[in-house]
Amino acid sequence: MYQFSRARELLEICEKQNLELPDVVILSEEEEWGRSRDMIWDEMECKLRVMENSVRKGLEPDFKSTGGLIGGNAAKLNSYLSYDSLGGKVINQAVAYALAITEYNAAMGKIVAAPTAGSSGILPGVVIALKDEKQYSHEQIINALFVAGGIGKVIASNATLSGAAGGCQAECGAASAMAAASAAYLGGASPRRCVQAAAMALKGLLGLVCDPVAGLVEVPCSKRNATSTANAIICADMALAGISSFIPFDEVVDAMFRIGNMMSDDLKETARGGCAMTPTALEFAKTFRGSMMKS
Amino acid sequence: MASIFDIIGPVMVGPSSSHTAGAAKLANIARRICGEKIRKVDFYLHGSFAETCRGHGTNQALLGGILGMNAADERIRDSFEYARDFGVEYDFHFADLGDVHPNTVKIVMTCTDGSVCEMIGASIGGGEVRISSINNTHIEFSGQYPTIITVHQDKPGIVAQVSTVFAKHKVNIAFLKVFRQWRGSEASMVLETDEEVSQTMLDEISLIPEIIKIVFIDI
Ligand code: SF4
Numbered sequence: 001m002y003q004f005s006r007a008r009e010l011l012e013i014c015e016k017q018n019l020e021l022p023d024v025v026i027l028s029e030e031e032e033w034g035r036s037r038d039m040i041w042d043e044m045e046c047k048l049r050v051m052e053n054s055v056r057k058g059l060e061p062d063f064k065s066t067g068g069l070i071g072g073n074a075a076k077l078n079s080y081l082s083y084d085s086l087g088g089k090v091i092n093q094a095v096a097y098a099l100a101i102t103e104y105n106a107a108m109g110k111i112v113a114a115p116t117a118g119s120s121g122i123l124p125g126v127v128i129a130l131k132d133e134k135q136y137s138h139e140q141i142i143n144a145l146f147v148a149g150g151i152g153k154v155i156a157s158n159a160t161l162s163g164a165a166g167g168c169q170a171e172c173g174a175a176s177a178m179a180a181a182s183a184a185y186l187g188g189a190s191p192r193r194c195v196q197a198a199a200m201a202l203k204g205l206l207g208l209v210c211d212p213v214a215g216l217v218e219v220p221c222s223k224r225n226a227t228s229t230a231n232a233i234i235c236a237d238m239a240l241a242g243i244s245s246f247i248p249f250d251e252v253v254d255a256m257f258r259i260g261n262m263m264s265d266d267l268k269e270t271a272r273g274g275c276a277m278t279p280t281a282l283e284f285a286k287t288f289r290g291s292m293m294k295s
Numbered sequence: 296m297a298s299i300f301d302i303i304g305p306v307m308v309g310p311s312s313s314h315t316a317g318a319a320k321l322a323n324i325a326r327r328i329c330g331e332k333i334r335k336v337d338f339y340l341h342g343s344f345a346e347t348c349r350g351h352g353t354n355q356a357l358l359g360g361i362l363g364m365n366a367a368d369e370r371i372r373d374s375f376e377y378a379r380d381f382g383v384e385y386d387f388h389f390a391d392l393g394d395v396h397p398n399t400v401k402i403v404m405t406c407t408d409g410s411v412c413e414m415i416g417a418s419i420g421g422g423e424v425r426i427s428s429i430n431n432t433h434i435e436f437s438g439q440y441p442t443i444i445t446v447h448q449d450k451p452g453i454v455a456q457v458s459t460v461f462a463k464h465k466v467n468i469a470f471l472k473v474f475r476q477w478r479g480s481e482a483s484m485v486l487e488t489d490e491e492v493s494q495t496m497l498d499e500i501s502l503i504p505e506i507i508k509i510v511f512i513d514i
Contacts, residue, residue, distance in 0.1 A: 025299060029299050031451075032298070033298060034458065040299075043300060043304075044299075044300075044303070046306075047300075047303055047306065050306050064350065065310070066310065066349065066350050066352050067350035068350075104309070105309030105310050106310045107309070107310075108308050108309055108310065108315070108352045108355070108371065108372045109308065109309055109369075110306060110307070110308050110309075110340070110367060110369050111306070111307065111308075111309050112303060112304055112305075112306050112307075113304060113306075113307060113312055113316075113422075114302070114303050114304070115303070115310060116300045116421070117307060117309050117310060117312045117315075117316070118310075118311070120309075123303070132335055145303060145464060146299065148303060149299035149300075149302050149303050150299075151300060152299075152302035152303065153297055153302055156301070158298045159296070161421075162322065162420055162421055164313075164420050165420075177300075206322040206475055214350065215343060215346065215347040215350070215351075216310070216347060216351065217309070217310040217311050217351070218310070218350075265425060288350065288471055289346060
């Protein structure tokens with residue numbers, strides 16, 4: 001039996017049977033859906049190809065999102081990378097990739113929802129930047145995606161992955177936790193350390209509301225993917241340095257869910273609060289709707 | 296329990312799982328329900344679907360779905376051009392569809408043979424949808440499972456006859472719902488299954504004399 005719904009259970013299986021995180025995630029998928037390991041592996045490989053393609057496409061300098069609010073930022077950060085950046089190459093590369101995917105997504109490009117379309121830049125941003133910058137193998141990257149899937153499954157089983165139900169902490173927060181565990185795994189962390197990274201990443205984004213300007217998946221979504229990407233790498237580094245979260249991951253997930261339930265509906269994707277209600281956002285929304293009714 | 300690929304995946308054309316992917320899925324279901332060659336399609340967009348349709352490519356996704364493109368099909372972006380190539384006319388309208396989910400659309404399809412087919416459905420988040428009406432008959436299903444919809448004469452014993460076919464082919468019925476407008480007239484049955492449904496099975500069901508029409512949806 002390899003089924004788990006809590007991180008605690010996932011770790012127990014790893015430790016009792018002397019398995020790595022991705023192995024348990026793959027075995028549980030085999031067991032639950034009756035699919036072969038090869039099929040599962042190939043499907044993840046296919047997701048990675050779509051992710052890599054969306055990064056490449058999103059880095060092209062001149063396209064506009066359908067709402068017209070974002071575009072070109074990934075290319076800007078990517079060319080800035082050739083200079084000395086304050087945060088260092090790896091973090092900025094990951095952020096550039098995350099921006100690229102979110103901009104491509106907003107221009108109706110093909111992406112992998114991970115776990116949602118709005119938060120689709122974070123996980124690929126982190127793993128593809130680590131692949132490029134640290135020369136991890138293709139196989140390690142696929143394994144890292146399974147680690148992320150395991151963390152996401154725990155969140156989905158005990159809370160939610162939808163901004164409409166739990167706010168942005170459930171989308172960008174969850175994606176950041178997933179990406180942090182992946183990054184820690186690539187950095188050589190033990191299963192327990194990987195889960196620590198996820199706990200710190202999610203904790204750091206607790207309470208984040210979902211407040212998309214004019215209801216579009218553009219502002220603040222794109223840059224929230226950027227900051228959540230950096231958050232993931234920082235938390236992975238903390239975990240690798242031996243820092244632990246005082247609150248265990250499973251409890252952070254429960255807290256996230258409760259916060260989501262306490263959050264006003266105005267802050268859950270309805271565009272009735274937060275950034276969406278600022279004068280600038282309201283002004284944009286007015287002209288945007290006006291232009292739309294005419295066309 | 297969720298599959299790992301419900302969490303990392305699905306692959307879709309952006310920007311929004313509810314406004315883009317869900318819209319494409321709704322229109323794909325409508326196309327299957329219609330089953331005939333579509334000459335013209337009218338979309339009535341309600342609530343949030345109407346307000347932010349262009350910024351989310353909801354209109355391209357709906358039209359793409361009618362042309363048979365799924366949520367991951369990159370041609371969705373250019374579905375207006377494809378519609379012209381395929382000779383399908385289209386129109387979008389803003390409409391108040393009443394007390395319904397904010398992301399609701401009514402799709403009216405006019406076929407080359409002159410018949411008209413209508414479907415109402417909502418995109419409820421994460422790319423998932425709910426169909427609430429077909430040709431003005433209240434009906435409910437999600438399209439998450441392989442789904443068979445029948446139109447049949449409302450007589451006793453039909454449900455038993457249909458489930459016998461399922462039993463024979465060892466296909467489990469996950470959900471079964473029966474809808475009708477008035478007694479002794481036409482009724483509809485929605486069967487959602489756990490397993491794949493074969494063409495033979497569909498043929499056997501349509502051979503039941505009281506069955507007027509069946510539609511199979513597997514998206
Ligand atoms: S603000 Fe809302 S729509 Fe945007 S990424 Fe966060 S949860 Fe998704």
